[in-house]
Amino acid sequence: MSLGKRNYPDEEAGVLPAYKQVRYGGKRHIAAVVLARGGSKGIPLKNIKMLAGVPLIGWVLRAAVESNVFDSVWVSTDHAEIEKVAKAWGAKVHHRSPEVSRDASTSLETIQEFARLNPEVDVICNIQATSPCLHPFHVREALEMITKKGFNSVFSVVRRHQFRWQEVKHGSPKLTKALNLDPANRPRRQDWDGELCENGSFYFTTRDLLMDNGLLQGGKVTYYEMLPQYSVDIDVDIDWPVAEQRVLRYGYFGRVMPEVVRLMLCKVSGCLTEGKIFISASGEEMLSINTRDTTGIRKLQREGVEVVLFSSAENPVAQALSDQLAKRTGCQVKQMGLELLNDMNEMVEARKLEWKDVAYMGNDEQDVTCLNLAGLSAVPHCAPVVAINAAKYTCNSAGGMGAVREFAEHILLQKKKAASQMEQERIDRYNF
DSSP states (O other), X not given: OOOSOOOOHHHHTTOOOGGGSOOTTOOOOEEEEEEOOSOOSSSTTGGGXXXXXXXXXXXXXXXXXXXXXXXXXXXXXXXXXXXXXHHHTTOEEEEXXXXXXXXXXXXXXXXXXXXXXOTXXXXXXXXXXXXXXXXXXXXXXXXXXXXXXXXXXXXXXXXXXXXXXOOOOTTOOOOOOBSSOOGGGOOOGGGOOOEEEEEEEEEEEEHHHHHHHOOSSOSSEEEEEEOGGGOOOOOSTTHHXXXXXXXXXXXXXXXXXXGGOOEEXXXXXXXXXXXXXXXXXXXXXXXXXXXXXXXXXXXXXXXXXXXXXXXXXXXXXXXXXXXXHHHHHOOEEEEOOSOHHHHHXXXXXXXXXXXXXXXXXXXXXXXXXXXXXXXXXXXXXXXXXXXXXHOSEEOSSOTTTTHHHHHHHHHHHHHHHHHHXXXXXXXXXXXX
C-alpha cells in the first residue's frame, strides 16, 4: 500500500474531496482512535487483558472519553471480544479490513483507512492501547498545541537520562563508541538535561498531513513532554506486574474522587460467599465466609465507610443466617425485592448520598445497572462477561475467596491516592 501523497479523481476534476470541504460553522471534528488488533504475538488478546482490575484498553478509553475534547472516540479492531469491551467503555468501533489487519500492517495504513471511512474527521489522535497511565490533562494540553498554536502534528515524549553506546555485532573487530556523551567529560545526571524519546502514548495529526503526505509526524511538528511516571508501555508479560503497581499509583481512575465513598453495598451470594448454600440433615441452611473478607469489611468500617450486605430476590438468605452474618461482620444485612434498583435507590437516598458516593459489589446481570451507577464498582474474577464489562474493577480473587477483601483494599488505596490527585495534576512538569 502506497503511503505517499494520494491523488483523488474528484480533486483532479476541480471538486475537493469531502474532508477538504469547509463545513458550516468551521468547527473541526476531533477524533481519538485506539488501534487494538486481536492477533497480538507477545500476549494473546493483550489489549483486553485485565490490568489492576480494568481491561488494558479501558485505561486509555476512560482518559479519552473523560477528557471532553474529542467529538468521537474509536477503537479500530478485527476481533469481536475487543469490540465488546470497547463499546462497554464508551467507544465506537472501526471494523478494520483484512488488508490492514496483517502482522505486517502499519499503524499509518490503519489510520488512513479509518480517515477515508470517516471523512468528517479533521484531527486524529492515535492513542496507544498499551499506555495505561495516560490522563485526560495530557491529551487536553497536547490538543491545544494544534487548536491554539497552529501545529499540524503533536506526539508524546519522555525525558530519559541514559547514555547510549554504538552496538558492535558479535565477531566484529570494531570497538564501540559513545553516541551521546564524551567519556572524558562524563556529566553528572543533574548537570545533563537528558534526551527526549518517543513514549508512544499518543500522536495527534491533521487529516491533510495524514492523507496528502502520508505522515503522522510532519509539517509544523512539536512534542508534548510527559513525566516518566506516566510513561508505561506494556510489550511483554514480564512488564505486567510492574505496570500494575505503576497504574495503581499513577493511573487515571475517573473524574469521581474516590475519597467521597461513604457506603459499600456488597452482595452476599457470589461475592461474600462462593454462592453455595449448605443444608444439614435436619434442614438447616449454612453459609461459608472467608475471614479475609470479614477483615476487609472491618478495615472499611474503621475508615468510616458503612458496609451493607444484601441478598437478592433470586438468592435469598434465611433470616437466621442474616442475623448471624450481621453479628459476625457488624453490617446491616438486607433482603432485596424483585426491583433491585428501586431498593438500592431508597438506601442511597435515605443516607442523603448520591451514587458517586457508593461502592458496589455484585456478580451477575441483575447488578449491571448498579455497577454502572456506582462511583466505584467491582465484580469477582468468576463473574460473567456482562458484569465484568459494567464494573470499574475486576478482582483477581473469586467470590468467597478474598474478593471482598481485595475490593476493600482497592477502595482504601483510591481514597489515599485521591487525597493528592488534584494537587498532582497541578504540578509544574518542568519543576517536578
